[in-house]
Amino acid sequence: MRDMTEDDVTGDFTAHHLTYFDGTSRRVLVTDEEVPFPEGKLIVSRTDPTGIITHCNKAFVEMSGFSEEELIGQPHHILRHPDMPKAAFKDVWDTAATGAKWHGYVKNLRKDGKYYWVYATVISNVRNGEVVGFASVRRKPSRTKINECVGLYKEMLAEEQSS
Amino acid sequence: MTYNLTVSPDFPPERIASWFVFNTWLQKKLGVNIHLELYDDFESQHQAMEAGHVDLIYVNPYDATTLVREKGFEAIAAPQGVSDEAVIAVASDGGIKCVEDLKPGCHIASTDDKDVHMMCMIMIEPADLTASNINLSEHPNYVIVAKKIMIGEAQAGFFYKQAYEKMSKVIKSAVVPIVTSQISVIKHMFLVSPRFSEHKEAIKAALLDMHNDEKGRHIVEELGFDSWDEQTQEDTEFMIDLMDTLV
Numbered sequence: 001m002r003d004m005t006e007d008d009v010t011g012d013f014t015a016h017h018l019t020y021f022d023g024t025s026r027r028v029l030v031t032d033e034e035v036p037f038p039e040g041k042l043i044v045s046r047t048d049p050t051g052i053i054t055h056c057n058k059a060f061v062e063m064s065g066f067s068e069e070e071l072i073g074q075p076h077h078i079l080r081h082p083d084m085p086k087a088a089f090k091d092v093w094d095t096a097a098t099g100a101k102w103h104g105y106v107k108n109l110r111k112d113g114k115y116y117w118v119y120a121t122v123i124s125n126v127r128n129g130e131v132v133g134f135a136s137v138r139r140k141p142s143r144t145k146i147n148e149c150v151g152l153y154k155e156m157l158a159e160e161q162s163s
Numbered sequence: 164m165t166y167n168l169t170v171s172p173d174f175p176p177e178r179i180a181s182w183f184v185f186n187t188w189l190q191k192k193l194g195v196n197i198h199l200e201l202y203d204d205f206e207s208q209h210q211a212m213e214a215g216h217v218d219l220i221y222v223n224p225y226d227a228t229t230l231v232r233e234k235g236f237e238a239i240a241a242p243q244g245v246s247d248e249a250v251i252a253v254a255s256d257g258g259i260k261c262v263e264d265l266k267p268g269c270h271i272a273s274t275d276d277k278d279v280h281m282m283c284m285i286m287i288e289p290a291d292l293t294a295s296n297i298n299l300s301e302h303p304n305y306v307i308v309a310k311k312i313m314i315g316e317a318q319a320g321f322f323y324k325q326a327y328e329k330m331s332k333v334i335k336s337a338v339v340p341i342v343t344s345q346i347s348v349i350k351h352m353f354l355v356s357p358r359f360s361e362h363k364e365a366i367k368a369a370l371l372d373m374h375n376d377e378k379g380r381h382i383v384e385e386l387g388f389d390s391w392d393e394q395t396q397e398d399t400e401f402m403i404d405l406m407d408t409l410v
């Protein structure tokens with residue numbers, strides 16, 4: 001994944017350096033602008049067992065700001081926003097790897113540095129007893145729940161940064 | 164030997180004759196005896212499924228999940244370009260403009276269509292509404308759901324999009340959508356039972372080729388779509404995975 005540059009964003013932004021679970025890292029630029037979740041739609045994506053995007057629907061493409069070609073083959077953490085604590089994503093993968101469903105509220109980063117909130121569900125795709133990938137379906141979240149998560153994720157992030 | 168064909172009871176009533184014509188066509192194509200049994204409601208259909216009285220079925224996604232995962236049915240085809248979508252509608256003069264205007268304790272009218280229920284429950288989540296804080300009433304059909312809204316007994320109703328669109332102009336001007344799903348990936352499909360498996364390839368070939376002759380094209384159009392697309396096992400498994408994320 002390439003680092004974001006000033007050309008990707010419009011308006012004021014802050015720069016962050018993210019390090020992912022696989023040891024790779026990326027510079028991201030984020031703005032304060034939220035993009036509302038489209039009414040009635042579901043964002044659907046699918047990854048291989050290592051988290052590489054293999055399929056995405058039109059709503060995913062529209063909301064992420066990337067083209068489909070830019071998304072396929074990239075790690076799913078291309079959407080990771082610096083306001084999200086690492087522990088939340090560890091929980092996603094730990095849960096899905098056991099075959100259980102994971103639900104949660106996630107703040108996602110767009111290609112243009114804006115963000116959008118989703119209520120996400122992740123499940124493993126099991127075929128003939130083997131996990132062949134993961135599917136993630138995101139839907140419109142409740143604003144009340146988002147507000148609860150903003151506070152919670154701030155606390156979790158602060159804890160991660162101090163440890 | 165006679166096999167049993169049925170159709171998910173959410174199809175529009177004006178298509179009853181078309182399904183009988185389809186069954187006649189299918190029997191001629193395959194050279195097997197098939198009895199078409201149409202059930203009035205989902206409960207009767209589920210009893211038939213449980214009793215093993217279904218060999219071929221044009222089924223909604225919710226029931227497809229059960230039949231594929233628990234009964235060993237296989238998907239062979241799905242209507243081209245037609246997906247299942249749902250509508251939440253309210254009284255046009257009731258002051259409710261969006262889902263967030265619905266409040267805990269509100270009355271919502273619905274039917275026993277589990278797909279529609281599932282999609283609409285997702286669409287009310289942004290208003291912090293769940294099964295535990297709404298009053299949901301179940302009715303035999305969508306016209307009654309609309310009437311419950313029109314007489315003020317319900318603040319909103321859950322509709323199958325195709326059923327809502329086929330309602331009269333009078334109803335549609337009094338009961339208006341506040342949100343319509345655009346899920347795209349959830350759809351009805353044609354399944355065959357393990358008992359019918361020896362004819363699986365023949366029926367698949369017949370359905371996929373159906374639109375290529377004039378008579379077949381006319382019959383499939385009367386069912387409400389242009390042609391059948393192949394539905395692979397992986398297509399079906401993935402749709403079921405998606406359904407799992409929504410319940």
